[in-house]
Amino acid sequence: MLTFNLTVPLSVDFSRPEDYLIFIFHILFATGSALLAGSVVIGIMSTRALRSQNRFIFMLNTSISDTLTGCSVFYLGLFDVQEGYPSRNGTFYILPSLLGVNVLTFVFAQFDRYLAVCHPFFYKLYITRGVVIGVCALCWIYTYSILTVQSVVPVEFAAQMNAFGVIVLQVIVAVKVLMTIKLYMITRYQLSREAPSCDKDSKNESLRIIVFVVICFLILWAPSFVNISVKYVTKNGLRFKNEATNLFAIMARFNALSTPALYIRGSPALRAAVWNSVWSKVLRRRETRVESGHVKLGKGGELILSITQGIRET
Numbered sequence: 001m002l003t004f005n006l007t008v009p010l011s012v013d014f015s016r017p018e019d020y021l022i023f024i025f026h027i028l029f030a031t032g033s034a035l036l037a038g039s040v041v042i043g044i045m046s047t048r049a050l051r052s053q054n055r056f057i058f059m060l061n062t063s064i065s066d067t068l069t070g071c072s073v074f075y076l077g078l079f080d081v082q083e084g085y086p087s088r089n090g091t092f093y094i095l096p097s098l099l100g101v102n103v104l105t106f107v108f109a110q111f112d113r114y115l116a117v118c119h120p121f122f123y124k125l126y127i128t129r130g131v132v133i134g135v136c137a138l139c140w141i142y143t144y145s146i147l148t149v150q151s152v153v154p155v156e157f158a159a160q161m162n163a164f165g166v167i168v169l170q171v172i173v174a175v176k177v178l179m180t181i182k183l184y185m186i187t188r189y190q191l192s193r194e195a196p197s198c199d200k201d202s203k204n205e206s207l208r209i210i211v212f213v214v215i216c217f218l219i220l221w222a223p224s225f226v227n228i229s230v231k232y233v234t235k236n237g238l239r240f241k242n243e244a245t246n247l248f249a250i251m252a253r254f255n256a257l258s259t260p261a262l263y264i265r266g267s268p269a270l271r272a273a274v275w276n277s278v279w280s281k282v283l284r285r286r287e288t289r290v291e292s293g294h295v296k297l298g299k300g301g302e303l304i305l306s307i308t309q310g311i312r313e314t
Contacts, residue, residue, distance in 0.1 A: 008089050009080040011244030012036040022244060026077030033070030033256040037063045040260045043274035050273055054116075054132045055206045058109040059263050059270070061136040066102045069256035072098065076243040076253075083243060085159040092151050093162075097143050099221065099252055103172060106214050110179040113210050117186050117203055163232050173218070173225065180214050181209055197273050209266040212281070216262060224248035 011026075012019035040063040043050070052057040072095035075081065083089040083096055112132065115123045146165065150158040187207045228247050231237035240246040264271050 030073035037066035037260040039278040043277045046277040047273040057132045065098045070097045118314040221252045224252040
């Protein structure tokens, strides 16, 4: 098997044609998700009007996690890595737990939208930008505090903590499903009673985005969640060679690409910010380089032509 730095083997040994497809897929997926989610991060950070809205703070938090998830695929997808107890070339769940940050962020974002629509006066009074930033920071602190404890305790106790975490995750997923149904009902009934206004359009847009994002997240993440639960409860479940060939883990990580894509598709303001802050500048620089390259080529051609003519005259 091929190796990198003679330490961690690659995820595939290229003995079959599908090995090349798996390897290329992970390179393309890691690059695409990191670029797309990263452009959302830059778009929100560079646009003051977006940074001042709570819903975009939640989008920023998940997009940071998605950017890191995309970058993590360069390791999880390209090298022979198996997370678990015991693990093989693992990261102590540091990289896979990026999706856990998104799970918590989506739950708080759903409650945020619920309060914004159903209790607007309470929301404007207490749910400030600082509170939202603190909640987003709490998602990271809670997730990686648990991992820190698991890394310093004995393996048996760490495995028990991981199993307990799966149970807590089941409760969180149940809450997400109930909140998604509730938000869908709000979108259909309560907003239809409000008079047309910019605030109503903003609420309607944010509710649609969070509902579709959470539904997509649950669809892609549910198979991995069910398989993990079955393995803990029955010791059966499907087992894969490594993270690169784990179809369920690949589906879960695909949220790093689908979530920012839904953000951009659902929010015209974010779409304009991403275009103006990132892609328009990238394309403009590329065009400038191409044009300057043609100019230099023309001068070089004239220089070569003059030298050639001089040689002929001598």
